[in-house]
Amino acid sequence: MSEAFAQEGVQVVYKWVPWKRAYKDTQTGNYDATAAWVPTPERKQLFLFSDTMYTNQKVFFHLKNYDFDWKTIADLQGLSIGGAIGYTYGAEFDKAAKEGTLNIQWTKTDKQNFNKLLAKRIQVFPQEVEIGYGYISEFPAEQAKLLIHHPKPLMQTTHHLIFSKKLKKNTKLVQLFNSGLKKLKDSGKYNDFITASRSGKYIQAK
Structure with missing residues (x-):
């Protein structure tokens, strides 16, 4: 997520909270977005969905x-x-x-x-x-x-970054994220992240 936004000059600040709280607080507009979520009819009514971040x-x-x-x-x-x-x-x-x-x-x-x-x-x-x-x-x-x-x-399921519909700026943020994500995929960096994940790099870094 950070790399995708960075492609468009957007810096990400993370806050780690339980899943239910992340979902609720993003819905109400306390947070801009939360990741990563599988689309459902209910969620699509409540949130703006990014392009597919990854397919699980x-x-x-x-x-x-x-x-x-x-x-x-x-x-x-x-x-x-x-x-x-x-x-x-x-x-x-x-x-x-x-x-x-x-x-x-x-x-x-x-x-x-x-x-x-x-x-x-x-x-x-x-x-x-x-x-x-x-x-x-x-x-x-x-x-x-x-x-x-x-x-x-x-x-298999697709996973997405979801944005609060309560915040008008998020329409633009979704566009920026999707653009940055596409640049990552086109450059090959996206596949590098997948390869690193499969090697256990991110688990070992914890």
Whole structure:
């Protein structure tokens, strides 16, 4: 976000607050904008949406030496699949899991599922691409190199910067952000950020 705005000479000041507060206070105009949000009909009535900041793809991670392919949820039957309690993996997957047609081994954390993949206790595990590679980067190199993801997304959502409709200046701010974001993508810097994210750079910097 900072880099996109910087392309248009706008400096960003951040304030870290809980999600619900960020949403409510941006809606009322206490903040200019909040990130990053998935569009819904209700939100589109309340906020101005930027162009897509990134597309969040949830994919299946597995061992490189495991010959895995899938096209439909039915193809997953018979596999030992990892899952994290409280997560959603899309309506069709969640329905199949609830009905018991998929063999899901539930854990409390994503890290546990990656450990189970390495131990061959499960065969596949759905996770967001960027988050998944962030976790993988925390493993020793000899283990990290054993893991890969299948390119077909299980589910995907677009994420956006949303601006308060209460502030007239935000119509211009949305335009500036979209312009800066396009410049980042055209220059190749956007892809550099994605690559750095997958390498775990931003997680390690915390």
